Amino acid sequence: SGVSFPTYASDHSGFTPGSYNPSPAIVEPIPEIVYQPWQKSELKLDLPRLFASERADFQNDSVNGPQKIGIHRDIPFSMMGNIAPKLTWHRYKGGIVAYATISSPEAKSVRAQLDIILPANSELVFYGLDVQDERNALDSLSSTHKRLEEKRFWTPPAHGENIGIEIRLARSSEISKLQISLLKVGHRFRSTIGIDGPALELECDNHSDASCGVNNGVIDADTVDSTVKLTWEDADYSYLCSGVLMNVDDGPDVYRPYVLTAGHCISNESEANSLVVHWFYESTSCDSTTTSSEFTQTFGGADVLESRTEEDMTLLELERDAPEGAYFAGWTTSDVTFGTGVNGAHHPDGVLKKYFTGTSQGSQTVQVCYDEEQEDCFTLVEGIRVRLGEGAAEGGSSGSGLFEEVSGEEVLVGILSATNEGCTNQITFFGRFENFYPHITTWFDPIIDDTEPDDPDTPPEDDHGDTPESATVLALGEMTEGEIETSGDVDVFEITISRRGVLTVYTEGSTDTEGRIYNSDNTFEESDDDSGEGWNFQIEVNIEPGTYYIEVSGWDDSTGQYELYSSFVATDDHGDDQETATEISSSATSWNYDTPGKINIEDDVDVFEIETKHHSRITVYTEGSTDTVGSLKYENGELAEENDDSTVENKNFHISETFDSGIYYLFVEGRLEETEEDEEEDEDAGEYQLKVVITTE
Structure with missing residues (x-):
């Protein structure tokens, strides 16, 4: 039978000790925002309150898998597209500055996904608003000298309902080069600073603060300090899990920010790019509800180095350094013998850090399932079976480390994958680090070049190819x-x-x-x-x-x-294929879309992606003097409808047909008109106005 995730759910003899990061990470300081009392000039992008359907979508989804903490909200039609022309600009000593705020009512924290093109020497500063309406800078993004930066990314999360963006440009002539488009808003039901109130009621009542375990001598402070909380975004929701900062012996004073977590938490680059790491999210003392003053967050995402379902593990490399005082956990690839005492720290339901202890019960291969019907499952191969004595695994515990004592030090041997239901004497299953290790030796056991130095007469190795x-x-x-x-x-x-x-x-x-x-x-x-x-x-x-x-x-x-x-x-205003298509979408039942286009008649095609959320009539047509041809295709490329001229006199195409909800692609092409007129007129390109009308029938 299958087991659920904690969210309800060959001896290599390798050994690397742990190590503290002794010095502050080298990071660029976050600039202070220029903001003055210009509140009336902020461009306000305010979403409506959550619809009942959005709440139901969040609450009715499967309870297994990583812990869901938020929902992605669609952007109203009025807020789509580039917001740069709508901004109000002010002069300041370094150039010009403008502001926009994004709001999702009743959110405990909020972040936004943006598409941006930044002119050279420009900067975005993201800020939150505290209870006194003070604006506090969270993070920044800047373009480097002499180049444009084009990027789709998630902002850092801000506490509360609002996140602000301060946009700085070097001069007013750069405004036309700026593009900021709002794609999604992440509405979270968890605060970024731990103020969530009764929303965080744990299923099990046998949890204890990690600091209590340290005081009682049942878990090392090092093990606790290596455990982090992770939050990120997938296509539709916000999630959280636990993770472990790992040590690699790359030499003295080398601290690479490798984080190990569960594969069912994060497994691809899209998820990793949105990652936020919460460090030292723990109580100040045993049984205290006050968050440690060392609590901090790092943004910027991560790269996925390796992810495997067999061990349910993912190795990440953070884009930014670990903060001062973070502990890089040691590890071993030796087998965990039956009856060994083990422990670990975790963030059940995202709360302040807790600890658990238990006893290993050997190896077991189990089916781990996303659904209670046990139809969507994967196999955890040779997992470490553990019976917990203190604590229990819940949603958010996934990805936490399993530690045993080796040579007087607690070192990692596994990553939490799944659990049977229940709270007392819970049976849990951990991915086996011993089996995952051979797949990450590129980073954890790099080949050391101990050969003699090259002869000075030998040409140096070329860093890039010559052909x-x-x-x-x-x-x-x-x-x-x-x-x-x-x-x-x-x-x-x-x-x-x-x-x-x-x-x-x-x-x-x-x-x-x-x-x-x-x-x-x-x-x-x-x-x-x-x-x-x-x-x-x-x-x-x-x-x-x-x-x-x-x-x-x-x-x-x-x-x-x-x-x-x-x-x-x-310079091509719309993409030429499905991958680069201009996206058109709205959650409304009926809506219109209007955009200009310019097409190079002989060798160009403009492609638009139209997404409907409901069974609807899709009406698409062009206006203007250009002779256009329209082809509407299904997502798999199969032709749905095609039209050349709506009438003998009107050379614009016109398509109107009823379709199920889904994604469709409109291909717009131009045709040269046959004429006996003077051919000096430029017919290389033609302009048109595309009209899209969606009505629910």
């Missing part, structure tokens, strides 16, 4: 380090562009660089020497969708290090 076949794939918008090791060395990078637009690439640094951009068949080429700062190259060029190669070399016999930057601004 398109060996090119380094370039991440658009990210900085990539490189080095011209020898005279004549060439570094080649590959980049793929999916839209028409302007591509900008350049280097920074003291090395005199030359740059060249070309495509695979050499039908396109641009090069530059010193158009950038100093002796750096900079190329800005209009390009079509495709794969391009960027070649970096040193001018004459120049060698040295450089930083390569790239940015892209789309």
Whole structure:
């Protein structure tokens, strides 16, 4: 039979001791907000109170899996699109500044998912409002010199119903380059600072504060300090789990922020990108309800290094450092023998940190199920079976560590995956770190190069390939380090562009660089020497969708290090395929959408993604002088409806048909008109106005 998650639910002999982070993490300070008494000029993006259907959706979902703490709310039609033109700007000593606030009534905390394009030298500062209506900066995001930053991301969560955004630009001419679009609002039923009141009533009454366990000598303070609370977003909800900060012996004073948690909590990059880590979320003393003054949060998300269902484990690397005083847990890959005393710390239901103790009862392979019907399950292979003596696992406990004492130190041996129901003498199952370890040796046991130094006459190893076949794939918008090791060395990078637009690439640094951009068949080429700062190259060029190669070399016999930057601004107003389609959606039963388009008639297509929440009539058509053709397709690409001319006189297409709720794609193309008129008129492109009307029948 299956068991539920805590949310209701071969000896390698490896050993690494734990270690404290002795010094503050190196982080950029959060700037203070410029805010003055301009409250009336804040752009207010206020959502309505939760609908009954939203509350029901949150409450009726499966009780198994990671602990759900919030719901994602759709954006009203009036709030869709770029908010930059709606902002009110003020001058300040560093440029211009504007403000927007996002509100979801009755939320204990709130965050927002945004699509942004930031001009160079611009900055967003996210802030919350306290009970005195004071604005307190939470985090910031800035664009680097000479490039645009394009990014979809989640803001940090703010306590209460509101989160604010301060937008700073260097000059007013940059306003037209700014884009901020609100995609979703995360309405959470948990506070960011632990003030949740009776909402946090635990199912079990046999929990004890972690500080009590430390005082009683049943769990080490180190084990407690390595345990963290994790909150994040998936496609529809906000969740929480526990996790453990792990130590890796990479040398003295090297502290990489690796966090281990359950695979059923976080398993993909989309979830990890929204991760918030809550450090030292524990009581000041035994049985106290006061949160420790050391409590802090880090934002910025994480990368998924490895995730496996067999052990139900995920290894994350945080984008930001652990705070001062965080403990990096030691670990062992030795087997856990039957009858061994074990313990751990966790955040059941997200409350202040608790502890548990128990006894290992050997190995057991079990079915772990998301649903009470045991139809949606996975197999936890050779899990560590533990009977708890003190404490109990509940929602939010998933991902917490199982520790045993080795050589006088508590070290990690497993990660909490599932439990049988009940509170007293609860049976719990932990993923076995011993079995997960072989899959993470790249990070936990890197190969150490102990060979003799290279002969000085031996050419240095090249950091990037010299040909398109060996090119380094370039991440658009990210900085990539490189080095011209020898005279004549060439570094080649590959980049793929999916839209028409302007591509900008350049280097920074003291090395005199030359740059060249070309495509695979050499039908396109641009090069530059010193158009950038100093002796750096900079190329800005209009390009079509495709794969391009960027070649970096040193001018004459120049060698040295450089930083390569790239940015892209789309000039095609709408995407050419389903992946890059312009999204159109609303939770309303009936709604309209109106947008202009410009199409290159011979080789362009504009694609729109239309999502309906209800069984509706979809009516789509264009207006204007351009002869258009419309094709409406299902999500799988199958043609649903197609139309060329609505009438003999009207060259615009018109489609109107009833469909079930779902996602549909509209393809708009243009046609050249046959005419005997003077052909000097430019017919390369045509403008149109797209109309979308959704009505529930």
